[in-house]
Amino acid sequence: MTRQTSLVPRLLTLASLAALSQAELGKIQWKGSCNLTTYPALICGTLDVPYDYTESNSSKTLTLDIAKWPATKKPVSEPIIFNFGGPGVNSFEGLGLYGEEFQAILGGHNDLIAFNNRGVGNTIPFSCYSDDATRELVALQAPNDGRASSTALGEIWAQNANIAQACYATNNQTGSLIGTSFAARDIMQVADALSGKDSLVNYWGFSYGTTIGAVLAAMFPDRMGNVALDGVDNPREALYGYNAQAVVDVDKVFEGFCTGCMAAPDLCPIAKEYTSAANLEAAIYLMLENLKYNPIAIPETGGIVTWSDVKSTIFEAMYLPSSWPLTSELLYYVQTRNTTILGNSEVYDTIKSYGQSASLTSASDEVGTAITCSDKHRSATIKEVLPYVKARQALTKIGSDGSDGDMRCAQWNPKMFAKERYSGDFEVKTANPVLILSNTYDPATPLPAAKNLTETFEGSVLLEQNGYGHTTLSMPSLCTAKAVRAYFTNGTLPADGTICQVDVPLFTNLTYKDVWPKSFQRSVESRDDATILKALMSVRDKMSRRRMCIYLYTNSASWRPELP
Template sequence: MFSLRTLLGLCSLASAHALSYNTSKIQWGPCNETELPSEYPIECSRLPVPLDYTRPNASETLVLELVKVPATVKPSKGSILLNFGGPGLPARDDLVGALADRLLALSGRSYDLVAFDPRGTGNTLPTACFEPGYESNEFANDLLLGNQSDVQLGRLWARGTTEAEACLARQNETGSLISTAFVARDLISTVDALGEDGMLRYWGFSYGTTLGATVSAMFPDRIHRMVLDGQQNPHEYYHAQADFQEWTDSDKVFSAIFSGCVAAPSNCALATGNNATAADLEHAVWDLVDTLKYRPLALGSYIVDYSVLKGLLQASLYDSAGWPQLATWLNLLITKQYAVLEDLLTAAFPTDESTVLASLRTVEALRGIHCGDNDVRTEGLEGMMSVVERLYRTSRVMGDAAIGNYFACAQWRIEPRERYTGTFDIKTKNPVLFIGNTFDGHTPLASARNLSATFEGSVVLEVNGYGHSSLAVPSACTIRTTSAYWLDGTLPNEGVVCPSDAPLYSDVTWADVIAKVYGNDTGPGHKRTVPASPVSRSLFGPVLRLRSGESG
């Protein structure tokens, strides 16, 4: 454990090392189109940074693979570095995919957007505790929710034991080098290598907000602009047995799936041809969850059981744009149109080996980063039972989602070379903008307000919509507000609430809203979909794929 005095010394030492290490600008060039396909004129580069920031005189380096989406308004005002969460989610693919057009719009189209896969993810010190094949399949088959059965908690605890031991045996060195504190230093190293003004411009989503809070605490004088969007509670992330606050509003968002459906029956299969109330529909879905718990459904090579259906419901909280599709699937289950549902599931959840392995690597990355960052260890399953009970009380829909993650972290045995242990009472050189949705099932608005209160001069922008982070809520007001912040540092007044321009179960997309603000949209125009948040990818994605008859 680092003392505050030691930590401050390391901060200044590593910062000075980064400044001297990168003496020239990054050289951008063409990207490998096979590895990183994109509709945008993207550019790529490779940046060597210190492998271990606690050994400033060592020669070992780590290569960060950078991607840039250039500003469409020239000349560029500089670069915004991005992190899309997890922890464990690679950033490059998401940036050059469906997110680029809206991020350009939200930043005034005047900044280059830059991302790299953080340590532990993608090709950057990837975490792999289990060998492909039998070991990975066994691991995947244990990715079940805590309330799957009355014996599941014991099995998850045992799985956490084997996982902690396997990672210690195979990833002890790598696992000690992937902490959030080191990624914060990678951000500063990248800023220094960009050769701009030496100041960090950063936009973090979900776990990326914890990374942003950490780099702000470690380097407060290096912050020029920062948006923390979908705020995670960093105190719980580092110091609690579970992320309790994350699920505070989950059940409210879940109920809105059904109230929104009843209000727009023409675009919601669950409400078509009946007079069911929102409460009726929600009750019917919970009955379906309970039925599948004891009588799983075989659909071709797929087995749809409690964990599969509950996982789909949990993942749906990330973006209301997916609710019409979810309603279709639920209606097919309830009305027993199994052949149609099987075709839809086959298209949505491929079971090829590469897809499954990529999902599992994301799970392993999440465990490696989060468990190493977290400083709480617990002896025995009994010591975690009060945690489980509190999670179940907090949310019916999300309470059992991440039990396996918390059980693994409770037994983790890899200690990072550096773990951030300081406070978040911070005065950054320039004020930070926090963004929180009124209804976010994973990072409630309360988390943004609580952390903003400790960031001097910061302001919270509330977006009145459903989903995880502002990216899930198309809003012209959000575009104008965030663009003003990025372009000239203008913060919204306290209490400003941006309305959503996409009613639930409507066909309004981000492309529609961008065109409303900018006129003729120069971007390629993507549908209103958001890449699944790290939790949904890493915990829910593999469930259906690996519960099929495929071996991959």
């Protein structure tokens, strides 16, 4: 099917953009600690950058908020810029949460830098609704997956017509100023201010941060220093297509969940009724199918637990194996239809938050689809979108069919299409080779996407981590972390075809002290390895608590009875 392009405005070419006059090199104005209570080590500052890179004669600027986690050791090497993905993730928050761990992983000799993309935080904030109550009401108007019922796809289309209109009504003056190409240009402005106009850019991007990184490398190949892309989204599909490739390995990750569950029944209560991983997997699929026609009534809340709620909770858990023991408990209570546990406010709210449609749980989710839709430059009818939704449905049972995002982008107002969209290819040779990282089984950015990008970036190397989850940070691996450190320290790439093993099993309650025997901590090298492993496990645990809702962990005593 030919994509409809009649409403797409003429795009500026890279050549013409290169000729645009740029704002004079600015300086970052460092202000001191961002928050002495929450992130005392994080330093905040501001930098003025061009407001609109396509307006060659304009002097209007935009103020970026910059965060820095200072190097902890001397000598201090060139800074590393981070992007934690999304789209729409608050990178300030990411660096504040994980900065200490990243310094330990990387060796402490670099300033770590992050700033929020346009649309996030204070940087041209993007929000479609004025309050969460309205947002939740809109989210309840349709399921979050077109397979929920025979009428779901039509409901999702209508709901997203309303969302797209609401987004335009509140952001029509600035919606075209967000997008991946402007994000890449902002990175160059930050790099210029940090190290000078001819400096090389050191960058570590995760998930959507790899799309920004790929565009950055394609637009400015001669300025690339050490660039690591972890959890690769196929940039061609992410920018121009429907990205069905994103879900090709979701069900393989779920197979890993079932295999790990059967291998550790003490940590996976749902395993006790089954004799094999295949039997468990089939039983969970059957349970999901039954929920379509027999959802669970929850008298305590007056609500119901549906197919969409439970399937989406499983999909969310596939991102982080450290959340799998908790997820298995939730599935056990769904399978046994335990309305007392499911009616607990923490449990019920968590499950329902994943089942809400259109990912409208906060303004940050709205900006995520806004960046995606502004990049795609696509208007389409429901008839044109449906084949792509059906194709994704055929690729995964557990993963999202993407109908809400596809249908929103199809109805996105063309006046909010990104003013610049990179339209070149990714067959580029960068000044220094790129390091690409991927888990063997990733539910959102699969290994095939990483392989595709490795083939297009000349000289790049793919490091595969033999694990599950989204990005290599989802499972601790000293092998992977030491390879990343070597790359950022002196540009050393792992051998082509390197596969790193992980250091913890899938279902585990092991702590750092359990994984790292004290007898190994005698040499300087082993003490350093211990520091790295401790940092990796800390990142994993923090990510798990954030993804599966922190109150399920902190208030677990309020809902977790003794399991049989």
